[in-house]
Amino acid sequence: xxxxxxxxxxxxxxxxxxxxxxxxxxxxxxxxxxxxxxxxxxxxxxxxxxxxxxxxxxxxxxxxxx
Amino acid sequence: xxxxxxxxxxxxxxxxxxxxxxxxxxxxxxxxxxxxxxxxxxxxxxxxxxxxxxxxxxxxxxxxxxxxxxxxxxxxxxxxxxxxxxxxxxxxxxxxxxxxxxxxxxxxxxxxxxxxxxxxxxxxxxxxxxxxxxxxxx
Numbered sequence: 223x224x225x226x227x228x229x230x231x232x233x234x235x236x237x238x239x240x241x242x243x244x245x246x247x248x249x250x251x252x253x254x255x256x257x258x259x260x261x262x263x264x265x266x267x268x269x270x271x272x273x274x275x276x277x278x279x280x281x282x283x284x285x286x287x288x
Numbered sequence: 289x290x291x292x293x294x295x296x297x298x299x300x301x302x303x304x305x306x307x308x309x310x311x312x313x314x315x316x317x318x319x320x321x322x323x324x325x326x327x328x329x330x331x332x333x334x335x336x337x338x339x340x341x342x343x344x345x346x347x348x349x350x351x352x353x354x355x356x357x358x359x360x361x362x363x364x365x366x367x368x369x370x371x372x373x374x375x376x377x378x379x380x381x382x383x384x385x386x387x388x389x390x391x392x393x394x395x396x397x398x399x400x401x402x403x404x405x406x407x408x409x410x411x412x413x414x415x416x417x418x419x420x421x422x423x424x425x426x
Contacts, residue, residue, distance in 0.1 A: 259347050266343035270354045277358020284369035285362065 262269045343350045364370060 262347040262351060263343055266339050266350070269343070269347075269351055270339065273351045273354035274358035274361070277355035277360075277364075278362035279358075280355070281359040281362020281364025281367075284359075284364040284367040287367070287369070 339350075359365070
């Protein structure tokens with residue numbers, strides 16, 4: 223019984239310690255996602271041309287390796 | 289006395305200048321037409337692609353599609369990297385598709401085994417009870 227209680231308590235402690243960090247990471251990811259989406263929506267041409275250039279480079283590198 | 293110099297073909301320099309001016313005008317007009325057509329064509333293409341709308345609806349998908357187009361243009365289509373990417377994608381997709389099916393099958397099998405086991409226990413219990421009753425009768 224004591225062992226089970228100890229394990230439960232440790233798990234609860236770890237959860238309490240980790241939860242704020244997870245929440246913080248989630249908030250940061252959410253803000254990053256919204257700013258990236260806003261940037262793409264504000265500059266569609268730039269993003270699409272940049273993405274094509276990036277894909278072209280990756281394709282060239284992959285072709286050279288192959 | 290002759291004041292104007294004439295060409296051997298009988299045309300004066302003023303005629304040549306006039307003709308050149310007309311040709312320049314014609315070239316300018318043609319260039320304008322070409323520019324107008326190119327602009328119309330470009331606006332038609334951008335209307336067809338609807339880049340702004342596409343980006344508004346699905347920004348990451350549009351960027352991913354653009355990367356894919358660039359990858360193909362860069363000659364990366366028939367390379368080992370494409371092969372490994374496709375293989376990995378198929379593996380992940382198959383796992384995602386097959387795992388729920390497998391889980392359901394395993395759950396069904398376990399359920400049927402548990403039911404059979406339950407029936408077996410009941411039948412075994414009945415058999416033992418019958419034996420006990422027979423012994424009491426003796």
